[in-house]
Amino acid sequence: MSIFRFIRKIYQFFVDIPIKEGTVLNDRYEVLSVIGTGSYGIVYLCKDVKTKENRVVKQLRPSKRRNKKEVELFENETSVLRKLNHKNMPVLYEAFSNNGYFFYAMSFIEGDNLEDELFLSKKNFNEKESLLILAHLLELVDYLHKKGIYHQDLRTPNILLKNKRLFLIDFGLSKQRVSVDQFHSSHNKQEDILEMKQQDYYDLGELLLYLLYTTYSSKNKKALPWTEELSLEKETVHLLKKLLKIHGPYTDTSEISTDLHAALKAQEKVN
Structure with missing residues (x-):
């Protein structure tokens, strides 16, 4: 220090x-x-x-x-x-x-913090439950993006759960798209907006991966990539890889919604 x-x-x-x-x-x-x-x-x-x-x-x-x-x-x-x-x-x-x-x-929103649910209550989320949480979050992110707001801090401490409902809090790091007449300034180019959107998408991917790991018990002493450690449906793997920018990243919430719907559909066949 x-x-x-x-x-x-x-x-x-x-x-x-x-x-x-x-x-x-x-x-x-x-x-x-x-x-x-x-x-x-x-x-x-x-x-x-x-x-x-x-x-x-x-x-x-x-x-x-x-x-x-x-x-x-x-x-x-x-x-x-x-x-x-x-x-x-x-x-x-x-x-x-x-x-x-x-x-x-x-x-005041009364609810259980997702961070506490994971670390204190040791709650597990299977693949379908994790995808459903992502679906709830994606709806909220889509609402924000349509208002020109980008959360930029989508982490477990900023998510509350109550009666199977999900709440999003803490907008301290959020960024906003400013008015159209200021749009051509260096801070408001289309690339900057896409970068802010994709930061939220990346955060969603990290959060989904984190939830999926709650049901994982390591049998190997050597750490392996998540693609090898987790047994997931191919639709979920595809969704994660795009959220985490391993494959060509998403540019809009509608694209994520389409792939998320496919991943949930695959879960119906499994269950």
């Missing part, structure tokens, strides 16, 4: 102190507990004192609030959330600041 990184860590340790339980933010949100910390945010479970309902409030880490780039990232996340209107994604209520500290409030 470099000396500069060490100093930054020490600074963050003393500055990024979570807000105490019982504190009321913006005269409305009473802090109940800290439910998460990320590289640039602290997330609180709060009670809305007006509606008596639970809410989630995210705070930009105090150590980041004077960093223009970090503030812009936080504001971008707020902007993304404002555009969402999907029952399987958070609802933004308001963004606010207090004494130079930045916050936003959103809906």
Whole structure:
């Protein structure tokens, strides 16, 4: 660790102190507990004192609030959330600041984190179950892409499960396609959009592969490629190879949907 990184860590340790339980933010949100910390945010479970309902409030880490780039990232996340209107994604209520500290409030989605399901509950997903989870996720990704939003962080900690329903959270790294009149700037070329789309597709592939490995028990001391370790239907292998860019990558969610449908169809014949 470099000396500069060490100093930054020490600074963050003393500055990024979570807000105490019982504190009321913006005269409305009473802090109940800290439910998460990320590289640039602290997330609180709060009670809305007006509606008596639970809410989630995210705070930009105090150590980041004077960093223009970090503030812009936080504001971008707020902007993304404002555009969402999907029952399987958070609802933004308001963004606010207090004494130079930045916050936003959103809906509280109760569910089991997929990361905890895998590591703590040791839940397994067979090939069909894994493909069905991908199908749910693909629907959400398609919704985002049609709105010009690219999640860029499709990982197990950002997926919640409740009563067989799947929810997508944490848009902190999301990118947006800007308005048509700005489209010809260097940041908004067609290649850049395709790259952002394919990053989400690649993340879906990694996630699918991860789920498929939950039922795998190693019999070899030597690690082998997943194509040799996992016994999968050829349609699933084809889908994975394209998602992971081993073969010609996908350019649109409709292409993935077609191959995913074929993979699920193959599962019906097996079962």
